[in-house]
Amino acid sequence: MKSLLPLLLCAVSLTACARAPDDASAAASPQAGQGLARAAAGSVDERAIRALQSINPRIEVDHVGKAPLPGFREAVVGGQMVYISDDGRYLLQGALFDVVEKKDLSQAGMAEVRRRLLATIPASERIVFAPADPDYTVSVFTDVECGYCRKLHQEIDEYNRLGIAVEYLAFPRMGPASEDFTKMVSVWCASDRRQALSAAKADLPVPKRDCTSPVARHYDIGQRVGLTGTPMIVTADGTQMPGYMPPADLRAALDRLAAEAGAAPAAAPSPSPARAPGSGGSS
Incomplete structure (x- = not known):
């Protein structure tokens, strides 16, 4: 530390x-x-x-x-x-x-801070990939360049199929003066943010755009919630998950948290057959 x-x-x-x-x-x-x-x-x-x-x-x-x-x-x-x-x-x-x-x-106090800070970020600033009726919603601080952020996004369809909604927040890990930051501003300023984020994570060109974006504020909040690496997955109750987690592992962890909190988790869908990397998250 x-x-x-x-x-x-x-x-x-x-x-x-x-x-x-x-x-x-x-x-x-x-x-x-x-x-x-x-x-x-x-x-x-x-x-x-x-x-x-x-x-x-x-x-x-x-x-x-x-x-x-x-x-x-x-x-x-x-x-x-x-x-x-x-x-x-x-x-x-x-x-x-x-x-x-x-x-x-120390985690109870940190979880409270994460809940309160994440509540300041409106839905309009999040890039959301979600099933029609999710069992769980997680916030994910992401960077378009990091390998595990890209791996998570390649499996976005499977997270959604398992009942997990993913709400992306921006965290350009190279900092505000970097090309990474500029690229993420272009993503958040795009007319179709979902498509732009998927393209950026696949190393495809994203048209350069500028606007009054929330990227700097997301970056600031990421610092304040204790982010040390991307992707940072935060549950609805403010719990920080240990970095990238495969879809089935994240679903199991969310079920455990729900059980500990006294809520009955919904029945998880059966695992799907393995798919080729990069087959998800291209919407």
Whole structure:
């Protein structure tokens, strides 16, 4: 895990560094330049936020609340969980693991942040590949250049057949100044985004276009939800899946999460015969 302290000490926050300054959609975002966390005046949560901002006044705190560790509050900054002592003096960074329960306790707070941040992205900004009546919907931060993003898209028909709707968000992993970023802006500005995304992932030419696109804002949100690589699959409850997952494995994982949450998962369709790579996702 990368160290957060140097980022806290910089002149600007991690998410401000990641944002493309000339993208109008980023400037228009209600979350631009601020975090999601709010705290009552004089509360221990406010003390934690003040402690973080004493290191860097411009950091964005997306979550603050009671930590599973006695005497500490938890906070999410730049997509990472930190723990601040109730007196505001000490800061710990990293996962908090319950040895008895065999559980990473930091994930609940991260899941809440992912849910809240993803809820700020309207349906009109997502590129959706979905069956008529999906059992599950996942958000996928994708890049048109990465191999596993392309592999996932080659199998998009099978994800859909298994009852999984895929809603793509943009994360050009090479950054705002890259050709990758420009290509993804062209995809999101295309009249047929689905066709343009499929073409880009197949190394086919995509006409260069420019518009007020959401790509910079998606990139910023990806940073804030803890993205470290693409594709990043996030479930409706904010759970982050471990990178690329084959369709049947993702369906099984979603069924397990539904069972743990007390919901009865729908019966999964039977596996289909293997298909040649690249046969799906060309709509």
